[in-house]
Amino acid sequence: MLQQKKQPSNSSAAVLILHPSYFRSMSFSSTLLEQAVNEFSKLPGIGKKTALRLVLHLIKQPAEETQFFADTLARMRKDIKFCTKCCNVSDTEVCNICSNISRKKQIVCVVENIRDVIAIESTQQFNGLYHVLGGVISPLDGVGPDQLTIEALLHRIKADEVEELIFALNPNIQGDTTLFYISKKLKDQPIKITTIARGIAFGGELEYADELTLARSLQNRQPVASYVSMK
Numbered sequence: 031m032l033q034q035k036k037q038p039s040n041s042s043a044a045v046l047i048l049h050p051s052y053f054r055s056m057s058f059s060s061t062l063l064e065q066a067v068n069e070f071s072k073l074p075g076i077g078k079k080t081a082l083r084l085v086l087h088l089i090k091q092p093a094e095e096t097q098f099f100a101d102t103l104a105r106m107r108k109d110i111k112f113c114t115k116c117c118n119v120s121d122t123e124v125c126n127i128c129s130n131i132s133r134k135k136q137i138v139c140v141v142e143n144i145r146d147v148i149a150i151e152s153t154q155q156f157n158g159l160y161h162v163l164g165g166v167i168s169p170l171d172g173v174g175p176d177q178l179t180i181e182a183l184l185h186r187i188k189a190d191e192v193e194e195l196i197f198a199l200n201p202n203i204q205g206d207t208t209l210f211y212i213s214k215k216l217k218d219q220p221i222k223i224t225t226i227a228r229g230i231a232f233g234g235e236l237e238y239a240d241e242l243t244l245a246r247s248l249q250n251r252q253p254v255a256s257y258v259s260m261k
């Protein structure tokens with residue numbers, strides 16, 4: 031089952047690789063090991079091979095470190111909450127972004143998931159609040175408006191007198207469907223609705239951009255003065 035891989039001549043290190051068939055029918059000498067590998071391999075992007083490597087790493091760690099790792103996961107799963115205002119993950123009923131008095135509560139950025147909040151926060155360019163939808167409308171995947179936090183958003187807009195809604199959704203059919211659905215619901219309310227700019231990515235090259243992206247970049251062109259002031 032174990033094979034010796036021939037290394038390039040400039041490398042003296044011999045690397046043992048496992049034949050792919052080994053992973054299709056992994057036979058374990060320990061049921062505990064097998065169960066751990068099976069659990070790790072349920073994680074997104076983790077195959078059996080990676081799961082085995084992670085589990086073997088944990089076996090080599092001091093027992094108390096592995097225990098702390100397991101306790102952290104269990105505590106995170108048990109105690110984590112969702113902010114009652116923006117639906118972001120939180121340790122408390124209201125997250126530290128919503129409870130920060132220096133942030134502008136009248137501007138709300140609508141995002142698909144928690145990863146988007148982290149990405150926007152990392153830019154340090156946004157000082158409003160967020161609303162996490164928990165997904166986007168996607169009939170093909172069986173996701174309708176009722177499965178998202180749209181009602182909570184509509185309620186919040188009224189209750190908190192939100193003045194501007196910035197949509198920061200992925201530029202695809204599902205993102206646009208969600209944007210149009212929520213905009214329609216708000217058509218009679220005095221609220222400014224915007225979306226983040228769409229176009230050529232910074233560092234991208236025009237000749238490799240598709241027609242739609244290039245067309246949107248032209249439509250959403252910026253005065254050079256405002257572009258320079260962002261740098």
Ligand SMILES: [Zn+2]
Nearest residue numbers: 113116125128
């Ligand atoms: Zn919050």
